[in-house]
Amino acid sequence: MNKTKCFLTALPVFILAYIIISYSEIFTEQEEYPKNNCTKQCPAILSGEASAFQFGEQCEKQGLKIFHIQIPINCSRIELERNFITSSLSEEEASYPLAYIITIHKEFEMFVKLIRAIYRPENVYCIHVDQKSPEDYQRKVKSLTGCFQNIFLASKMEYVVYGGFSRLQADINCMKDLVNSTVAWKAVINLCGQDFPIKTNREIIQYIKNKWNGKNITPGIQQPWYLKYRTEYRYKEEMKDGEAQIYQLNQKKTAPPLGLTIYFGTAYYVLTRQFVKFVLEDERAIALLEWSRDTYSPDEHYWVTLNRLKDAPNMIPNVTWDGDIRAVVWAPMAGPTYDGCNGYYRNNICVYGLRDLKWIIQQPAMFANKFEHSTNPLTVACLEQWHRERVLSQTSETIQPHWYLRD
Incomplete structure (x- = not known):
């Protein structure tokens, strides 16, 4: 009887403790570290020291700082614990x-690192999540973005x-959302989840304002003959056996609408707010968009073609490949190469490794592509550390303790 009475007396305490522990686990962002503090090697790795590479590559094999997030997220703690910069610099x-x-579409950890690197409270961010992404991934992204007033899902x-x-x-889709934003943004930049900045927010703004005088940046040239197959034939997208595919139809397309001359360039850009409104409203832009629906990789001709129209806002009359948007190393025969790839190739683009970092931080581009946190976590961590130190060195504002990245 006494044992039963003791148990019944203690039961509410056990239940309360269980609730507290469970609540804590739900709202806690956990991190796992290898035994060695690998990020201490980052300065030597960035300098290109051979011994640091050897140590760092062992760290890569162990895995590094795996970021776990459980739902629901504790929004009151996320900015502090995830080291977001919370005021203008x-x-x-x-x-x-x-x-x-x-x-x-993948690697939630990489998305967290990218968004906190470029996050500023005065900016605005539209996140488009591929509908093919796993539900758990989409749920995590939705939970994280919900903690910020200036980050939203398309x-x-x-x-x-x-x-x-x-x-x-x-x-x-994101542009339609952004033009209705209450944030008076000056220019829009598009990224994918495997990009990472190599210029600070301040340097990006200075690059746009000073080198480009606030114009649109859409590197490219008039479409060369060997790429005309992309727009001369019709293409079809479909989902087959859970895989997204595009294939060419044996059907030729009509000529471009309204006598437009097609150009070829990168899918990535810097566009002014006025130009974005033009894209969404101008008759030629709308006609070109509709005509492009069954072309191959239309984002590589759409922006650069519109930026050559003489009456387009902030247009560049003689677009060339000039415009340091992204540092990319292509596979041989797939595009221009620089110092080769010390990681591995995926879709003919180098996924950077530790030995690429010295080259990356010397590039004039605003961003570098591509990175995979799951396979090269220390590569991402070292670049992230270097970038944050650069950001904080450029501000005269009082630096908050949580702005420093933890090892």
């Missing part, structure tokens, strides 16, 4: 807010097919 940045369109999501119109449509 200069008057120049505060007076020139940027908009970002970020298309993602109002319409696409099943994105590599090389298909859906990739272009994803950007258009």
Whole structure:
């Protein structure tokens, strides 16, 4: 009887303790570290020291700082614990807010690192999540973005097919949302989840304002003959056995609408707010968008073609490949190569490894692509550490303790 009485007396205490522990586990972001503090090697790795590479590559094999997030997220703690910069770092940045369109489909940890690297409270961010992404991934992204007033999910999501119109449509969807934003952003930059900045927010703004005089940046040239197959034949996107595919139909397309001359360039850009409104409203832009629906990789001709129209806002009359948007190392025969790839190739683009970092931080580009946190976590961690130190060194504002990244 006494034992039963003791048990019944203690039962509410056990239940309360269980609830507290469970609540804590739900709202706690956990991290796992290897035994060695690998990030201490980052300065030597960035300098290109051979011994640091050897140690770092062992760390890569162990895995590094795996970020776990459980739902629901504790929004009151997320900014502090995830080291987000929570105030403007200069008057120049505060007076020139940027908009970002970020298309993602995998690696939640990489998304967290990218968004906190470019996050500023004066900016605005539209996140497009590929509808093919696992439900758990989509749920995590939705939970994280819900903690910030200036980060939101696109109002319409696409099943994105590599090389298909859906990739272009994803950007258009975000643009429609951004033009209605209360943030008075000056320019929009599009990214994917495997990008990472190598310029600070302040340097990006100075690059846009000073080198480009606030014009649109859409690197490219008139469409060369060997790429005309992309727009001369019709293409079709489809989901088959759970895989997104695009294939060419044996049907020729009509000529481009309204006598437009087609150009070829990158899918990535910097566009002014006035130009974005033009894209969404101008008759030629709308006609070109419709005509592009069954072309191959239309995001590589759409922006650069419109930026050559003489009456387009902030247009560049003689677009060339000039415009340091992204540092990319292509596979041999797939595009221009630089110092080769010290990681591995995926879709003919280098996924950077530790030995690429010295080259990356010397590039004039605003961003580098591509990175995979799951396979090269220390590569991402070292670049992230270098970038945050650079950001904080450029501000005269009082630095908050949580702005420093933890080892």
